[in-house]
Amino acid sequence: MAARGHLVGALMFLIAAAVGPALPDWAVSLAAIAFANALVVLGLVVMWRAGLVSFGQALYYCIGAYAVALIARWTGFTDAVALVAIGGVGAGIVAALVGFLLARYREIFFAMLSLALSMILYGVLVKTESLGSTDGFSVATPTFFGLSLHGDKLILALYWLTLGIDAIAAAAVGYYFRSIAGALAAPIRDNEIRVEFLGVSVTGIVHGKVVIAGTLGGLGGALAALTIGHVDPAMAYWTTSGGFVFVTILAGAGSVAAAFVGSLLFEAARSIAVDVMPGLWQMLLGAVLLLTILFLPEGLGSLAARVGKRGEVKR
Amino acid sequence: MSARTRILPALVALAAVAAVLPAGAQQPATVKLGIVSFLTGPAASPFGIPGRNGAEIVIEALNAGKAPPPFDKVGFGGSKVEAKYVDEAGSAANVVTEFRNLVQRDQVDAVVGYVSSGSCLAVTPVAEELKALTVFYDCGTPRIFEEKPRRYVFRVSPHATMDNVAAARYVLAKKKNITSYSGINQNYAWGQDSWRDFEGAMKVLAPKATADKVLFPKLFAGEYGAEISTLLTSKSQILHTSFYDGDLESFIFQEQARGLDKRMTIIMTTGETAIWRLKDKMPDGTIIGARGANGPLARDTEINRWFQKIYTDRYNTPPTYPAYQMAQSLLGLKLAYEKAAAAGGKPNADAVAAAFTGLEFTGPAGHVKMALGEGHQGITETAYGTYKFNKQTKMPEIVDIVRFPAECVNPPPGIDADKWIAGGMKGAKC
DSSP states (O other), X not given: OHHHHHHHHHHHHXXXXXHGGGSOHHHHHHHHHHHHHHHXXXXXXXXXXXXXXXXXXXXHHHHHHHHHXXXXXXXXXXXXXXXXXXXXXXXXXXXXXXXXXXXXXXXXXXXXXXXXXXXXXXXHHHHOGGGTGGGXXXXXXXXXXXXXXXXXXXXHHHHHHHHHHHHHHHHHHHHHHHSHHHHTHXXXXXXXXXXXXTTOXXXXXXXXXXXXXXXXXXXXXXXXXXXXXXXXXXXXXXXXXXXXXXXXXXXXXXXXXXXXXXXXXXXXXXXXXXXXXXXXHHHHHHHHHHHHHHHOTTOHXXXXXXXXXXXHHHO | OHHHHHHHHHXXXXXXXXXXXXXXXXXXXXXXXXXXXXXXXXXXXXXXXXXXXXXXXXXXXXXXXXXXXXXXXXXBTTBEEEEEEEEOOSOHHHHHHHHHIIIIISOOSEEEEOOOHHHHHHHHHHHHHHTOOEEEOSOOOTHHHHHSOOSSEEEOSOOTHHHHHHHHHHHHHHSSOOOEEEEEOOSSHHHHHHHHHHHHHXXXXXXXXXXXXXXXXXXXXXXXXXXXXXXXXXXXXXXXXOOOHHHHHHHHHHHHHTTHHHHSEEEETTGGGGHHHHGGGSOTTOEEEOSSSOXXXXXXXXXXXXXXXXXXXXXXXXXXXXXXXXXXXXXXXXXXXXXXXXXXXXXXXXXXXXXXXXXEEEETTEEEEEEETTTTEEEOOEXXXXXXXXXXXXXXXXXXXEEEOHHHHSOOTTXXXXXXXXXXXTTOOO
């Protein structure tokens, strides 16, 4: 089962990578941003399975983005792969530190505390006039192992880099879900005390999930910063976190793949909505979310599972 | 079979992206413009919608060939203008994505728009990379042309430094013996930059006066009880604010209940956007700015009367400064396009950019000179005035208008606005 899942997953990423050169630039750029954001959603899925909702995932997203932008600005170091790695590790370290606090809280307290932390970062960045306050600043054009690319080649390279990191993250999170710590997510959600009686530290597992989600958030932010070419404090604002939760609800926590498909569908839907109804596009997005909650309470991921099950019954 | 059904969601997603590919080649007879401004959100009603309306009415008049000379050619050089309106709301990622969509998917010939300085800063490098002709109409940050010289990006509207330097000059010309001044500005880039420029200009022009209360409430706070209490304890003669829309209106209602405007004169750098809505709710004696000689501060010329008339006839309210900025931007682009088209055929972005660089023309808001940023950033004269509600006509009026020449309130070419103010505004020709 696991081996087949890997195969299908790898195939999906290969197909996505292969169609890249055939798509126009704007679509590649849209998909690159969507797949970068999908990493943050994947992190939310990791926590979601244990019943934890973070309304402050933008904290790590923003840390990843600003780490990349500031290193490039201050040191002139522009290697994309290394920058993204630094963004992810930096956010992971911050997550490990705040995790000592966060891991002790659940439910609404967890959500609100994570929100508060992200808003502290937002407040600090808004006050930092030397970094352009809310206007933000631009990110230097990245290089790839000393190779400097431009135009459509640069976008394609960033798209492939995003897909590569997505594939690694998807495999790692898939592995984590099958590990004991990952498998204990649902029991933690249902009854923490029983899990404790098994001799497992729930706080430790939650802490681990916070770090995993934080690292993924940082990687997503770093990739998004390179693709957009601009960072601003709004990346840490609670509406950004809310957007990621929106996509998580849309995608559902059923599978790893749902995070990626959900994120791509969300970006495409938003872009089409802006195109067809410039003054009312939020209403279209709201309607999509409402319909998802009403008819697919488990998210888009459950749709694939349902189709899959029906196929199995027929066989 | 099962494997194929699992790939299905991915294929659906890709199909969704592919479905919006450009359907066919564009008609050669039209010039396609992307017009971007806030159509939703808090910045829509004061800036975005007047900008959009300004674009709509000007493009209509140009396509009918009904604009006064030298703008009387149909559309852009005889080609009809087709506009696509896009919302600016959303993150920097959304703004950049939609900009790419306009340029690469919709194949527009130029993009005119953007209210937020953050949007302008995010779009600029993309526009340069895509070689896409872009004219910013409202955003104020001087950083765009100070960070790097640009090739395809232009801004006809002057940057925000002028607004606050002129505010300081007006205050000092009209009020004698100012010993202290205070400020209340929103805690984000626009508010911080506005205050920094105003305070810098005051330090140069009135070195003896001191800044007393410097308040930065949260953006869109809406409730200013504590700030008004603080200001009521101040001996400042004037209060500087760059508030707009909801924040401006809430502040005006709340301060009037406690008589703050009786104690100190309020100077509103963007106050003009609110006067037609507030009418007698705006306190008399308030100093009003319009980010240039726009709206009631514009000179009474033929082209200004024309623009006032077509706008008021359509929207039942006089045009405010964002509408003027949009009109100026479109008229400048039209002249540059026609200058480039004179060489024959449909001009490309490089040709229009070359014609736009250093352009000079006179529009509804007066004479523009693309003088800064190596010919990419416009400067104009500006004006400030004092608000008075005419009880007979029940209409707002701006009296005591003082005009400041462009070279008096804008830095000379080649020096950053911040450094120019800090260095004592050398080279100002007043």
